[in-house]
Structures are given as C-alpha cells and as structure tokens.
Amino acid sequence: MAKCSGRCTLVAFCCLQLVAALQRQIFDFLGYQWAPILANFLHIMAVILGIFGTVQYRSRYLILYAAWLVLWVGWNAFVICFYLEVGQLSQDRDFIMTFNTSLHRSWWMENGPGCLVTPVLNSRLALEDHHVISVTGCLLDYPYIEALSSALQIFLALFGFVFACYVSKVFLEEEDSFDFIGGFDSYGYQAPQKTSHLQLQPLWTSGVGRGGAG
Known part of the structure; x- marks a missing residue:
C-alpha cells in the first residue's frame, strides 16, 4: 500500500508538472523567449521520463528525473532573480532570454491582468519595424507574474524530487530482495546435474565351483 501510494502521488505530481510546463511553454512561445522555451522542452521530456519510470518500475529513469529537477530548480531560481533584478541582473539584458534574436519580452508585459496598452506614435526610441508602447493600469506587473510562475515550478519540483x-x-530495495531469493540473478540459478550411470563390473567368484563337474 505504501509503494502504491508513493507511486500514485509521484504520477500525480508529474502530471501537474506537465500541465504547468505546457502552460508556461505556450506563453513563452507567444513572447519569443527562446531560452525558457528550450528549458521548458527539456523539462517536459524529463517529466515524461519520470512518469514512464514510475509506471514501469524503472529506478534509473527516476534517478535521471530527480537529477534534472535539481537543475530545473536552479534555472527557475535564476528566472526569479532575473525578473526581480536581483544583484547585477537586469531586464535590459533581454538577450539572455531571447538569445539576442528579437526585442520581445514576456507576453505578460502587454497582456497582464488589467493592463492598458497605448502606442507611442512618432517616438525617436523606436527602431525600424518596431514601435514604442506605454503599459499602464496593470493589477500585477509582469515581473511578478513570471516570478510566481517560476516559484510554482520550484514548489512542484521539490515535491517531485522527494517522491x-x-x-x-523502494524499487531498488525490491530489486535487491528479488535477486537475493534467486530471481533474475544468474548466480542464483544452477543447472540440474546429470546423474552418472553406474558402470557394471564383472564379479569373479572363487574357483571352487568351476571344476566341480570333473
């Protein structure tokens, strides 16, 4: 029962991670955030690997999944520090998220709850084929939305790592106990030994009865 509850809980957390990662991937695609897109894709693959390892009793897959979660927590901690501009990090260095391929930022910058976007016409700051906008009235600014999204990912990752x-x-202990009683362990199996045939040897009796007739 303990093993089943642990497996079911882990599968449930993996499904939550998968839904959260897909949701985040969609909004990162809309904002052309190429670095998060790549990280989300690797995370989705790792979560699928974790689900497969849980269902198929593959402890090695779970170990790889747990190792990735450590990297995933580190990445999301970096995203939080980036959007909150902790230390030397600054959002002006948007090439970190976009690989310097576009000027786009977080999708929530213009589409956050309550945000009012106003184009600034004839602005000297606008580059070719670009325009400047003014965003006002947001109930929650986009850096905090991105930080909360990363915090949710960290929360799910920590629980997923523990389970x-x-x-x-549990899987490793079961494998060890199964090998101990002679499961798939090659050393626990011995071929049946062939029974040796008894060789009949002639028995020589004493010479009393040989010449009795004479």
Whole structure:
C-alpha cells in the first residue's frame, strides 16, 4: 500500500508538472523567449521520463528525473532573480532570454491582468519595424507574474524530487530482495546435474565351483 501510494502521488505530481510546463511553454512561445522555451522542452521530456519510470518500475529513469529537477530548480531560481533584478541582473539584458534574436519580452508585459496598452506614435526610441508602447493600469506587473510562475515550478519540483527519491529507493530495495531469493540473478540459478550411470563390473567368484563337474 505504501509503494502504491508513493507511486500514485509521484504520477500525480508529474502530471501537474506537465500541465504547468505546457502552460508556461505556450506563453513563452507567444513572447519569443527562446531560452525558457528550450528549458521548458527539456523539462517536459524529463517529466515524461519520470512518469514512464514510475509506471514501469524503472529506478534509473527516476534517478535521471530527480537529477534534472535539481537543475530545473536552479534555472527557475535564476528566472526569479532575473525578473526581480536581483544583484547585477537586469531586464535590459533581454538577450539572455531571447538569445539576442528579437526585442520581445514576456507576453505578460502587454497582456497582464488589467493592463492598458497605448502606442507611442512618432517616438525617436523606436527602431525600424518596431514601435514604442506605454503599459499602464496593470493589477500585477509582469515581473511578478513570471516570478510566481517560476516559484510554482520550484514548489512542484521539490515535491517531485522527494517522491522520486522515495519511489526509486523502494524499487531498488525490491530489486535487491528479488535477486537475493534467486530471481533474475544468474548466480542464483544452477543447472540440474546429470546423474552418472553406474558402470557394471564383472564379479569373479572363487574357483571352487568351476571344476566341480570333473
């Protein structure tokens, strides 16, 4: 029962991670955030690997999934620091998120709750084929939305890491106990030995009865 509950809980957290990652991937695509898009894609693959390892009792897949979650937590912590401009990080360096391929930023910058977007016409700051906009009235600014999204990812990743370690430990213990009683362990199996045939040897009796007739 403990093993089943652990597996079911891990699958549930993996499904939540998958839904959250797909939702985040959509909005990152809309904002042309290429670095987060790549990270989200790797995360989706790792979560699918974790689900497969849980269902198929593959402890190695769960170990890989748990190792990726450590990197995923680090990446989301960096995203939070980037949008909140912690330390030397600044949103002016948007090439970090877009690989310097576009001037787009977070999709929530213009489409946040309550945001009013007003184009600024004839602005000298506008580059060729671009325009300057003014965003006002947002109930929650886009840096905080991105930070909350990353915080949710960290929360799910931490729980997923704990349950992945627990379930993989259960799987490894079961594999060890199965090998101990002679499961798939090659050393626990011995071929049946062939019975040796008894060789009949002639028995020589004493010479008393040989010449009795004479």
